[in-house]
Structure formats: structure tokens, C-alpha cells
Amino acid sequence: MSARLFARARVPLRPLAAIVRLFWAERGPRLLAGALLAGVTVLAGFALLSLSGWFLAATAIAGLSAGTALAFDVFTPAAAIRFLALARTGGRYGERLVTHDATLGVLAGLRERLFRGWATPEAARALGLRPARLLFRLTEDIDAIGQLYLRVLVPAGAAVLLALVAGVGLGLVAGSGPGIALCAGLMVVGLGLPLAGARAAYRHSRRRAYATESLRARAIDLVAGQTELVMAGRLPAQCEAVARADRTLAEADLALNRIETRVGAGFGIAASVLVAGALLLAGVLARQGTIDGPVAAALVLGALAVLEPFAGLRRGALELGRILLAAGRLGPRLTDRRPLRGPLRAEAGIAVRVSRVDLRQRAAHRTLLDDVSLTILPGERVALVGASGAGKSSLLGLIAGERSPTDGTVESLCATLLTQRTELFQDTVRDNLRLAAPTASDEALWEALTAAGLAADIAGLPAGLDTRLGEGGLGLSGGQGRRLALARLLLRDTPVWLLDEPTEGLDGETARAVLARLTACAEGRTLVVATHIRREAELCDRLLVMAQGRIIARLARGEPGFDAMLAGLRPD
Structure with a gap:
């Protein structure tokens, strides 16, 4: 040639x-x-x-x-x-x-x-x-x-x-x-x-x-x-x-x-x-x-x-x-055979550690996170609160490894992320769930659906777990699709769960029931929840308030300002 x-x-x-x-x-x-x-x-x-x-x-x-x-x-x-x-x-x-x-x-x-x-x-x-x-x-x-x-x-x-x-x-x-x-x-x-x-x-x-x-x-x-x-x-x-x-x-x-x-x-x-x-x-x-x-x-x-x-x-x-x-x-x-650039493995006694992290969106030349540092211990439940665009989802993406920092370091135990966008596929309900646990038994799938408050809905379908969904989960309502994605999260046996507005789109009664079961399933795990809804933040013992890509306040349950910050969030 x-x-x-x-x-x-x-x-x-x-x-x-x-x-x-x-x-x-x-x-x-x-x-x-x-x-x-x-x-x-x-x-x-x-x-x-x-x-x-x-x-x-x-x-x-x-x-x-x-x-x-x-x-x-x-x-x-x-x-x-x-x-x-x-x-x-x-x-x-x-x-x-x-x-x-x-x-x-x-x-x-x-x-x-x-x-x-x-x-x-x-x-x-x-x-x-x-x-x-x-x-x-x-x-x-x-x-x-x-x-x-x-x-x-x-x-x-x-x-x-x-x-x-x-x-x-x-x-x-x-x-x-x-x-x-x-x-x-x-x-x-x-x-x-x-x-x-x-x-x-x-x-x-x-x-x-x-x-x-x-x-x-x-x-x-x-x-x-x-x-x-x-x-x-x-x-x-x-x-x-x-x-x-x-x-x-x-x-x-x-x-x-x-x-x-x-x-x-x-x-x-x-x-x-x-x-x-x-x-x-x-x-x-x-x-x-x-x-x-x-x-x-x-x-x-x-x-x-x-x-x-x-x-x-x-x-x-x-x-x-x-x-x-x-x-x-x-x-x-x-x-390109370089190893994947994800979060570093957290040392013993640490679930998540973010050190002096900056994150910039290169295409838009916009700063998403600016000099963010935090440490989360195993078993802690932390809520990231703030207005839309404050950087909550970007921080969760960093911890999950979906993004890499422009500067600074991220350390984390193995984590599972539930994003705001519900990703469902044109397949059966069973196979959509088994993306999280390929070897899971039907009993485990039903337990996860029950915990997500969706078991009755799926049982009422003509083919149950074998019901085929359309593209993007067509055949389920928005709330049902959200709960199916949550059930998939529950099947992931990882020490850290990252939840980005987990009950968004659910009515108050359903959301409170789902959160109660989620709390029981998360026993012993580390939870990081990005939210602006009061019912979700109440799960957590620590609030990190974010604005313009920075953590501007850190409040623990029992400290002055914690209850006031909860009260200022969007009600159920």
C-alpha cells in the first residue's frame, strides 16, 4: 500500500x-x-x-x-x-x-x-x-x-x-x-x-x-x-x-x-x-x-x-x-490499554473521601465543582442538598466513577448509583432487574420489587416477571419505572449506595413507604442522597449544603441549623 x-x-x-x-x-x-x-x-x-x-x-x-x-x-x-x-x-x-x-x-x-x-x-x-x-x-x-x-x-x-x-x-x-x-x-x-x-x-x-x-x-x-x-x-x-x-x-x-x-x-x-x-x-x-x-x-x-x-x-x-x-x-x-480511571480504593475506616476536587465541563468551559472536600465513614447517611445546578449530581458521578476530576482525588468503596434518569431497556422485567444481579433468583427479584413498592403492580401484569417492556420501559408509568430502577439498585450488594432524588415522581404516600423499606434494606450500608425534598433528607444524619459547586455548610443531626435546613426543603 x-x-x-x-x-x-x-x-x-x-x-x-x-x-x-x-x-x-x-x-x-x-x-x-x-x-x-x-x-x-x-x-x-x-x-x-x-x-x-x-x-x-x-x-x-x-x-x-x-x-x-x-x-x-x-x-x-x-x-x-x-x-x-x-x-x-x-x-x-x-x-x-x-x-x-x-x-x-x-x-x-x-x-x-x-x-x-x-x-x-x-x-x-x-x-x-x-x-x-x-x-x-x-x-x-x-x-x-x-x-x-x-x-x-x-x-x-x-x-x-x-x-x-x-x-x-x-x-x-x-x-x-x-x-x-x-x-x-x-x-x-x-x-x-x-x-x-x-x-x-x-x-x-x-x-x-x-x-x-x-x-x-x-x-x-x-x-x-x-x-x-x-x-x-x-x-x-x-x-x-x-x-x-x-x-x-x-x-x-x-x-x-x-x-x-x-x-x-x-x-x-x-x-x-x-x-x-x-x-x-x-x-x-x-x-x-x-x-x-x-x-x-x-x-x-x-x-x-x-x-x-x-x-x-x-x-x-x-x-x-x-x-x-x-x-x-x-x-x-x-x-488504549490504560487502566480505567475511577475512584481510588478507600482505606480502612473510610467509605468515601473527596480531597480538594475541581470538576470542569470542558465543552461548555463551566466549573461544576470547585475545591470540594468531604469524608464519609462506613454506615453514615449523608444528604447533599441545594438548588438545582448546585453540583449534587456531579459529586455523585465523581464518587461513582462516571466522571473523573479535573484536579484533586476521589477515594471510595465500591458504589452503586441511582441516577435521576431511569434507564430501562426493551426486555422483560426479569432481565431488566438482572442487570444488577445476573444470577439472582426469582425470589430475590420479588423481594427487591416488594422493597421498592412495585411487587403488586408487576404481579398484576399478565406475564409477571416475563412481561416485556417497550423501549425505555414503555408499558410502565414514570413512577413505576422509577421504582423498578430502585429495585435494581437494591439487588446490588455494594457497601455504598448513591441515590439521586430516589423518590422523585412518586406521590407522598408511596414515596414514604418506599423510603421506609429502603432504610431497612440499607442497614449497614453507606448512603449518599442528593435531594431537595424533605422526606429524603430526613433519612440522613448529616446534611451537606451545596451552592455553585461548593459545600457551603455541614450540619449534623442535633446541631443548630439542622432542623431549620430540613424545614426549608421542599415538603412532601
Whole structure:
């Protein structure tokens, strides 16, 4: 691959080379076995066609007289032909089986690495703002990287191997000059045509990838936001945006199809020239008495097969732009093996310790937390109170490891965070709960639902725990969804629970019943509750009052001001 192509692609060689190393690390021996089987397949096909040409010509000549017909050995070449046919078929089957199995294994490993990369603080949050892009990275980009092996490396390796073998074979028959010329010509034409196609297709394949991603994103926005688009009068504009992305995709597909047709035509012309050259060479050599008729036939038919593996690179050349784009997007994330930056492990006798922490939102250049320090002992119950935007949720995110501080240090025991946003999935109630405890029994699930005040509601559903929810928990009310998320928290056996407005959206009676059961379940655990509701703060023995990203007051139960601060919170 020329350096100019990589420069034009604006993709550094390091991520691409690192991805190749990851391929080897994940399934190296199987990938090598698949490449070897591909080589065996093309060599068997080349040998089969050449030997068949020799055999047909030899039997025809031998049949001209009874003496030569009786002396001619039919069985040995016939057996060789059958063996090569079986070898070609078996090699092709084994190659497809091994290469695809190895590729799927590699892609599974790459997806696991990708998920680990997104597990770093704020990485998943940033991608979560653009779900279409997240889906594209997991599907199209990973699949594109898989094409690097299947459509580029394996066909190129098999084709180069065949070119070398064909050159050596011709050299043995006709001399070193024709053998070197054949090998060099195959390399120049067989690799040059796909490379030219790759360069021509690079811009269009990138355009196609961007258009596909844009089409998905806009279609998702159109379907999910119909009500908002109608109210804002933007529905026609969104439909036009979808149609525009579709037109761009169609134009890119058309351009790529034209390039593929031209490359195919180039291979057709090259094959015709090669066969014509083989005919001329065979005629000259036969006239000189260097070879006989059957060998001449083998040369001509062998020429028909020698370009076939190079033609297989045609599709890979068109995919190369997409492969390079995916490598540039995913390479740094896949190759970054640094440990996850989460909270440090708290020392004995400490549940949570935050020391001189600053947190800034880089995109908005806004300070979320400013010089915050606190220490929470095991078993303590602490409430973070203050107006919206004071920094309560940001502090919980730091303790949970979902964010990393700009300055300062965070130490914590293993913690579970219940966020303000209820995250439910299009799955059964049982599987939504088992995200927290995959091995939990149904009895444990019902206990958690009972503690969250949701057992009666779920029992009343036709399928109970097997009831399937829609996207985002569709099928449950907002309050029911909140209690289901709380039940999932209760299944997590961690020493620290972080609750961000746990009963928001529940009526007062239900909320008080849930809090009473939550208090019983949290016995012995450390609770940190972010709230502006009085009933939630009353669970706690210490209040940390926050404003503008700072802790401005620390009040313990029994101290002056504690009851007054509770009284100033929003009533039930």
C-alpha cells in the first residue's frame, strides 16, 4: 500500500498496524491457518486447470495412433486431477470456515475492547448523546475492520503466492526471463488495478460511510421525535434531511459501482492480454521444440487461472476507504490499554473521601465543582442538598466513577448509583432487574420489587416477571419505572449506595413507604442522597449544603441549623 494513499486517507499507520497486531493477538494461529488454506485453494485451482489442459491435449495426441493410445498412462493424471479438484473444494470450504470463524472471534474481542474504552469516565456519556454514532461504531465500523482481513489481507496474500509459483513454474519451462516477466507483470497489474480502484473509490467510500451514519441518525430523530417536530413545524424539513442523506448515499453507491465495473473491465482486458501472450509464447516455444503440445495447452489454460485471485481484491479495494476510516475512528480506542480511571480504593475506616476536587465541563468551559472536600465513614447517611445546578449530581458521578476530576482525588468503596434518569431497556422485567444481579433468583427479584413498592403492580401484569417492556420501559408509568430502577439498585450488594432524588415522581404516600423499606434494606450500608425534598433528607444524619459547586455548610443531626435546613426543603 503506497504511502501516498495513507497520506490521502489522513489515517496514521500506527492505528492500522496496531489493529493488525490485535488481529494476531486475538486469533493469530487461526488467521494464519485461514490464509494458508486460501493459498492452497488458489494453487490447487491453478494446478487443476493447467493439468487438465495438459491431460486433454495429451490424450488427444495419444489417440491419434493405437500404439500411443495403449501406452499412454491415463490413470495417474486422472487421479491427480481428482485430487486437485477435491483439494480445491476442501480448501475453499476450510478457508471460508476458518477465516470467518477467526474473523468473528476477532471482532468479538475488538468489541469487548471497545466497550472497555467506553467504560472510562465520560466516554460513554459523550457517545450516548449521539446514539446513532454509538450504533455505527459497534456495527459498521467494527465490521469494516473485519473486512481488512477477509477482503484485503487474505486475497492479497493468496494472489502474491500464486504469482510467485506461476513465475517459478514458467521459469522452469521457458527460462528465467519469461518467469520473471510473468511474476512482475502479475504484481504490477494484479495489485496496481485494485490500488487504482482504491484510490478512486476512497472519497466515495468515505462519503458513503458518512451518508449511512447521517441517514440512520436522521431517521431515528424523525421516528422518535415526530411529536416535537410537528409542534415545532420542522417535520417537512426533517423529512427533506432524510431524503437528502438517502440521495447522497445513492450517489456514493452509484460511483462505487462504476469504479468496480471499471476495475473489473481492467482485469478482463489484462486477462485477455495475458492469454494472448501465453498463446504467442507457447507457439514460439513449441516451434523451437522447447515444449510439446500438451505443455503448450497447460500454459494457455494456466494463464486463464493466474489472474483470478487478483480479481478477488476488487471488492476489498472499494472497501479500503471505509476500512481506513474505521481504523482512524476506533484505532486509538481499541489500542488504549490504560487502566480505567475511577475512584481510588478507600482505606480502612473510610467509605468515601473527596480531597480538594475541581470538576470542569470542558465543552461548555463551566466549573461544576470547585475545591470540594468531604469524608464519609462506613454506615453514615449523608444528604447533599441545594438548588438545582448546585453540583449534587456531579459529586455523585465523581464518587461513582462516571466522571473523573479535573484536579484533586476521589477515594471510595465500591458504589452503586441511582441516577435521576431511569434507564430501562426493551426486555422483560426479569432481565431488566438482572442487570444488577445476573444470577439472582426469582425470589430475590420479588423481594427487591416488594422493597421498592412495585411487587403488586408487576404481579398484576399478565406475564409477571416475563412481561416485556417497550423501549425505555414503555408499558410502565414514570413512577413505576422509577421504582423498578430502585429495585435494581437494591439487588446490588455494594457497601455504598448513591441515590439521586430516589423518590422523585412518586406521590407522598408511596414515596414514604418506599423510603421506609429502603432504610431497612440499607442497614449497614453507606448512603449518599442528593435531594431537595424533605422526606429524603430526613433519612440522613448529616446534611451537606451545596451552592455553585461548593459545600457551603455541614450540619449534623442535633446541631443548630439542622432542623431549620430540613424545614426549608421542599415538603412532601
